[in-house]
Amino acid sequence: MITDRFKETIRRCAQCGTCTAGCPTSEQGVFNIRRMVRTLQLDLHEDKEFLAKIPWLCTLCERCSVLCYEGLEIPKLVKALREHALKNGVKPEKAMMLLEAIRRAENPYTSKTRTKNTWHESVPGGVRMSPNADLLYWVGCTSAMMAPNIPKAAAGTLNNLGIEFKMLDNEPCCAEPLICFGLLDEAAKIASKILQKVRQAKVKRIVTSCSGCYYTFTRTYPEVLGVKFTDIEILHTSQLVGQGIKDGSGLAKAKKPLKVTYHDPCTLGRLSGIYDDPRKVIQAIEGVTLVEMPLIRELATCCGSGGGMWTYDYKTALEICAAKINREVVPLGVDAIVTSCPSCYLNFKRSLAKLKSSIKIYDLTELGGL
Amino acid sequence: MNKPDSKNSILVIGAGIAGIEASLNLAAYGIKVYLVDDTPSIGGIMARLDKTFPTNDCSICIEAPKMYEVQKNANIEVLTNCEVRRVDGAAGNFRVRLVQKGRFVDSAKCKGCGKCVEVCPVTVPDEMDAKIGGTRKLIYIPFPQSVPNSYAIDNRCRYGKSKNEGACVGGCIIDCIQCRECPIAKCVKACKEEGADAVMLWQKDNTIDIEVKSIIVASGLEVFEPPTGFYGYGHYKNVITHLQFERLMNAGGPTQGDIVRPSDKSHPRKIAWIQCVGREKSCGIPYCSKVCCMVAAKQNIITKEHDESVETFVFYNNMKAYGKGFHEFYRRAMELGAKYIKGKPSDVIENSRTGSLAVRYEDIETGEVNEIEVDLLVLSAGLVPNSRNKKLAKTLKVAMDETGFFKENGSFGGDPLETCVKGIYLCGGAIGPADISESVTQAIAASLKAVLIK
Numbered sequence: 001m002i003t004d005r006f007k008e009t010i011r012r013c014a015q016c017g018t019c020t021a022g023c024p025t026s027e028q029g030v031f032n033i034r035r036m037v038r039t040l041q042l043d044l045h046e047d048k049e050f051l052a053k054i055p056w057l058c059t060l061c062e063r064c065s066v067l068c069y070e071g072l073e074i075p076k077l078v079k080a081l082r083e084h085a086l087k088n089g090v091k092p093e094k095a096m097m098l099l100e101a102i103r104r105a106e107n108p109y110t111s112k113t114r115t116k117n118t119w120h121e122s123v124p125g126g127v128r129m130s131p132n133a134d135l136l137y138w139v140g141c142t143s144a145m146m147a148p149n150i151p152k153a154a155a156g157t158l159n160n161l162g163i164e165f166k167m168l169d170n171e172p173c174c175a176e177p178l179i180c181f182g183l184l185d186e187a188a189k190i191a192s193k194i195l196q197k198v199r200q201a202k203v204k205r206i207v208t209s210c211s212g213c214y215y216t217f218t219r220t221y222p223e224v225l226g227v228k229f230t231d232i233e234i235l236h237t238s239q240l241v242g243q244g245i246k247d248g249s250g251l252a253k254a255k256k257p258l259k260v261t262y263h264d265p266c267t268l269g270r271l272s273g274i275y276d277d278p279r280k281v282i283q284a285i286e287g288v289t290l291v292e293m294p295l296i297r298e299l300a301t302c303c304g305s306g307g308g309m310w311t312y313d314y315k316t317a318l319e320i321c322a323a324k325i326n327r328e329v330v331p332l333g334v335d336a337i338v339t340s341c342p343s344c345y346l347n348f349k350r351s352l353a354k355l356k357s358s359i360k361i362y363d364l365t366e367l368g369g370l
Numbered sequence: 371m372n373k374p375d376s377k378n379s380i381l382v383i384g385a386g387i388a389g390i391e392a393s394l395n396l397a398a399y400g401i402k403v404y405l406v407d408d409t410p411s412i413g414g415i416m417a418r419l420d421k422t423f424p425t426n427d428c429s430i431c432i433e434a435p436k437m438y439e440v441q442k443n444a445n446i447e448v449l450t451n452c453e454v455r456r457v458d459g460a461a462g463n464f465r466v467r468l469v470q471k472g473r474f475v476d477s478a479k480c481k482g483c484g485k486c487v488e489v490c491p492v493t494v495p496d497e498m499d500a501k502i503g504g505t506r507k508l509i510y511i512p513f514p515q516s517v518p519n520s521y522a523i524d525n526r527c528r529y530g531k532s533k534n535e536g537a538c539v540g541g542c543i544i545d546c547i548q549c550r551e552c553p554i555a556k557c558v559k560a561c562k563e564e565g566a567d568a569v570m571l572w573q574k575d576n577t578i579d580i581e582v583k584s585i586i587v588a589s590g591l592e593v594f595e596p597p598t599g600f601y602g603y604g605h606y607k608n609v610i611t612h613l614q615f616e617r618l619m620n621a622g623g624p625t626q627g628d629i630v631r632p633s634d635k636s637h638p639r640k641i642a643w644i645q646c647v648g649r650e651k652s653c654g655i656p657y658c659s660k661v662c663c664m665v666a667a668k669q670n671i672i673t674k675e676h677d678e679s680v681e682t683f684v685f686y687n688n689m690k691a692y693g694k695g696f697h698e699f700y701r702r703a704m705e706l707g708a709k710y711i712k713g714k715p716s717d718v719i720e721n722s723r724t725g726s727l728a729v730r731y732e733d734i735e736t737g738e739v740n741e742i743e744v745d746l747l748v749l750s751a752g753l754v755p756n757s758r759n760k761k762l763a764k765t766l767k768v769a770m771d772e773t774g775f776f777k778e779n780g781s782f783g784g785d786p787l788e789t790c791v792k793g794i795y796l797c798g799g800a801i802g803p804a805d806i807s808e809s810v811t812q813a814i815a816a817s818l819k820a821v822l823i824k
Contacts, residue, residue, distance in 0.1 A: 014688070016687040016714040017713040017714060017732030017733075018713075018716045020716075020739060021713065021714075021732040021739055022717055029738075029739075032732075034732065034734070035737060066652070067716050068650075069646075071651035071652070294720065328719075
């Protein structure tokens with residue numbers, strides 16, 4: 001019973017509305033997290049209509065947990081409600097499509113597994129890989145298939161910095177979407193398989209440019225699924241680059257002066273506590289000036305793409321992003337937004353295009369090559 | 371100082387309204403009272419407030435006569451700038467060592483003419499009013515009604531730490547303590563010219579040993595300081611706490627009672643209050659501070675009385691109007707046009723051009739997420755224990771509770787106002803958040819308990 005498992009959370013909610021006011025989705029008028037908890041307080045959550053719609057509109061950005069008086073972890077409740085919905089025969093069509101894709105092709109984008117590894121074939125001069133490297137570059141589905149410029153830039157940066165790495169031939173999905181939808185048993189199976197693959201690759205470190213994969217490996221696998229990468233260090237590219245920086249050495253200079261702001265991805269920032277390394281990288285690149293948005297670090301607002309929102313309600317995801325751009329980015333007068341998550345990158349890219357804005361979006365790994 | 375009978379003396383620690391009330395009461399019983407405070411004046415927080423709730427009486431007009439009565443009363447010895455260093459013995463005969471820090475001005479000689487302040491070259495931010503633009507000189511009087519009504523010199527000046535900021539003192543080969551006159555300090559010269567010769571930078575700390583039969587702790591409260599960046603506090607100039615707003619309203623405050631924004635000194639047309647600041651998990655106050663709801667109602671009423679065209683909003687979640695006349699007071703604020711909105715805001719973003727603040731909230735009654743722009747934002751921050759409680763508890767060997775207040779013996783009807791040490795009693799903000807009338811009632815009760823110790 002959800003009401004038993006989350007008894008404390010449900011009981012302690014004072015219905016003050018801070019979560020709703022600070023929630024990216026509620027701004028679009030389609031979701032009210034306080035009312036969601038109220039529904040549980042009143043034991044009305046078995047309603048099929050409620051289960052089919054409400055829990056799926058959360059981006060799992062966890063901003064509400066930071067804002068909450070009591071520090072209640074509402075996103076955990078959301079995941080449990082999704083799981084509960086699926087187990088009770090409530091199957092939202094779009095969520096099911098995503099699950100099918102992962103089951104069939106090991107990626108959430110309904111393509112074949114094979115296409116995931118083609119991005120580096122188009123790199124002029126190729127990507128230099130070292131079969132004996134003890135560092136594994138984990139690309140991630142979204143980067144590989146939807147934003148190939150990110151792995152290209154990341155691999156380029158690693159090459160430039162003289163860091164040797166290799167990649168997996170058939171990199172599977174890390175199962176983050178399954179975890180978002182509460183399908184933990186299925187996710188645990190994938191996690192064990194990945195662990196086995198990584199062990200076979202004989203690496204000591206994994207570096208990824210995907211914030212989602214990073215969070216999944218470092219926090220969700222051990223804490224939720226009980227799968228631990230013992231003796232293998234997991235790093236985000238911003239950490240690897242940021243911690244290796246000495247006066248920007250190895251990083252290219254910007255070709256023209258650039259004023260940028262940094263968007264903290266939820267999975268890397270609030271959920272993983274990595275705020276300083278990406279900023280360090282930005283500030284180390286000559287010619288780039290960093291201007292901060294009003295809400296940053298643990299209070300940074302979500303771009304709207306997380307938690308399966310992109311799949312479930314693409315239009316809302318873009319609207320959330322557009323609202324963020326208009327409220328927080330435009331007044332800064334910056335040339336570009338920099339982020340370090342492929343989902344955020346894509347959502348910003350499409351929202352900026354829809355807004356016909358002249359502001360550019362870059363992934364952190366791209367910044368050195370501009 | 372002639373040593374009075376320890377069987378007939380009581381020490382009161384803290385000279386806010388609770389300590390003052392307890393002292394007056396004890397003196398009326400014929401007890402010799404030592405009233406100790408570690409600041410340069412008695413009066414506490416109440417002396418700095420504009421009005422009291424729920425009657426809107428002038429705060430200092432009620433307290434000042436009591437302060438003067440304390441000063442005049444032959445049974446009460448006021449020791450300001452004074453700390454309790456050591457306590458031995460037991461109920462009936464506590465041996466207490468007090469250390470009175472230098473004030474560097476002889477209160478008995480000082481005429482209060484203010485010539486020293488005129489000549490002092492260094493202006494520093496005032497402890498209480500810094501955020502709303504309050505300043506003072508290195509030689510200063512805490513507030514106009516201070517008791518003792520004499521000036522005091524900032525430690526930083528006396529120990530030569532302000533030389534770089536332009537202070538006349540500092541950099542001498544010998545310490546002030548070795549001089550009996552000072553050819554450098556402008557305040558010393560000005561005071562001599564006025565014929566008072568009260569400034570003495572060479573004043574030493576004074577150790578005072580006393581014997582008392584019981585002790586009353588009235589160490590009071592502080593207003594919680596929100597963390598930097600919380601609702602923009604510390605980052606945005608026009609986000610202030612309710613105590614700072616109170617100082618803006620106060621004729622004795624840095625703006626002489628003119629309610630103006632710290633950023634540009636303009637008159638705000640829209641003001642919002644956010645209640646329960648500090649109760650958030652990240653801020654760590656686990657209790658309700660009791661007074662903030664009425665403080666906000668009071669500040670709304672006063673604002674509306676100043677200028678009824680000013681729009682005011684109060685964001686609240688849990689209205690506590692528990693005392694006599696409190697609910698009517700809250701209703702009065704609403705009748706005057708204060709808009710009470712149920713819902714706790716999530717974010718505050720400053721408009722960098724105008725300095726106004728966009729406050730984002732969910733209106734719980736409609737479920738809608740809205741944003742309003744206000745010119746000034748007041749955070750109704752909670753009340754926290756005096757930061758010096760820990761040290762004092764150690765000296766007195768009395769227990770504290772988990773929130774940092776002093777612990778009452780078997781609270782909730784057990785032995786109210788009593789500590790785990792027989793002969794040491796509590797009143798007012800030392801126990802927990804309390805308003806003025808509650809503090810006064812407790813002070814009277816504690817003083818009776820203290821008197822009854824044989």
